[in-house]
Amino acid sequence: MTDSFTICAADHTDESLARAAEEHLLDGITATHVAELFKALSDPTRVRIIGLLAHAELCVGDLCLVLGMSQPAVSHQLRVLRNLRIVSARKEGRHVFYTLADEHIHDLFHQGLAHIQHD
Amino acid sequence: MTDSFTICAADHTDESLARAAEEHLLDGITATHVAELFKALSDPTRVRIIGLLAHAELCVGDLCLVLGMSQPAVSHQLRVLRNLRIVSARKEGRHVFYTLADEHIHDLFHQGLAHIQHD
């Protein structure tokens, strides 16, 4: 990767800032994982689901009712959140109850919400 | 919206949880704004840009060098971040220096990063 400094057309004289910044560049895997985490919160439907689960455990049917969305649409979004370990599923009879998997998710959601509402 | 409770096929007997959750449902505008905020961090390239700007102010050329990406690709992502007020631009001669616009962004980024690295 010695030629990474020739990819960009920009070629100003002082490269010191770039050299110093290089050590803070996230590697591809880390950057991708962080992006995936935030991607879970990058859709209004998923934001609403997380907002609801931040206050109470709910089953799929309840989420459908409150969100006013079809069951497959909600289930697909829940699968996204499950795969990213944002929510956990608990099966009880015919129902599957979902909760936030992590206290960090709770914090991230409220921090993002606070930033929007106080802007 | 009185028929919002008939959209989903699921129709179990106890609707109390859904009724109680309804008051915590985010409105469309708020959910969209929160989603947009997190969408800024939902791409690996933007995550890396924010990670770099969390440590130092950098111009476009420096970002191109460190990221190893083309100048238009970086500029387009910077525009996304600018429009969402995630970063601020400061013009100095031919260069445009970018910084994180807000301390909240700094916190959100580090919280997401910590969640990933300590998982």
Added chain:
DNA sequence: TTAATATATGAGCATGCATTCATATTTTCG
């Protein structure tokens, strides 16, 4: 077992998005 309920899943489609390529704009230097 058969029917009904609750949820999950796969295919298809329409939209959004991240990049590239080409070009415009702005600033400095000769």
Added chain:
DNA sequence: CGAAAATATGAATGCATGCTCATATATTAA
């Protein structure tokens, strides 16, 4: 002024994504 450097922007393209529709799976009830 003209040329070069730094950045921004527009069009085009390939790929991801969020929904709908149809269907599969699992659990309870009759």
